[in-house]
Amino acid sequence: LILVVDWAGKNAWFYLWVFLSLFVLVFNMLYPVVIAPLTNTFKPLEEGELKKGIEQLIAQTGLNCKKVFEVDGSKQSKHSNAYVAGMLGTKRIVIYDTLVTDLDGDIDMIKSVVGHEIGHSIEHHQWVLLVTS
Numbered sequence: 001l002i003l004v005v006d007w008a009g010k011n012a013w014f015y016l017w018v019f020l021s022l023f024v025l026v027f028n029m030l031y032p033v034v035i036a037p038l039t040n041t042f043k044p045l046e047e048g049e050l051k052k053g054i055e056q057l058i059a060q061t062g063l064n065c066k067k068v069f070e071v072d073g074s075k076q077s078k079h080s081n082a083y084v085a086g087m088l089g090t091k092r093i094v095i096y097d098t099l100v101t102d103l104d105g106d107i108d109m110i111k112s113v114v115g116h117e118i119g120h121s122i123e124h125h126q127w128v129l130l131v132t133s
Helices: 002-038 049-061 097-102 107-122 125-132
Strands: 042-044 068-071 082-085 092-096
Touching (some): 002 082, 002 125, 049 068, 082 107, 092 107
Antiparallel strands (some): 082 092
């Protein structure tokens, strides 16, 4: 690291910023397809009312996302969650099994949570966080 800073001189901050920005971008693209599956099992959301409801949300919002998964979050925690992850072609919606269980399979409530997460994606919050970090 010291050699790099010596080589870069007063521009070291710029090179570090470029490196970290690229690292965060690549990490955000790889996380949902490479890293997250190392610790959890992701399965496509089963056909049914919930999947139809989520697909309607995707259509209504114009979210560019074709993949919806349920993850076995219950093996690590009782925490309920859903999220939209990925960038540049790796985007997917993930719903924790605990969310479905905690909300007793209430489609409208689950859609509300997922809709909130879709809102973050539509408003480009992931990109805002990338730029500000």
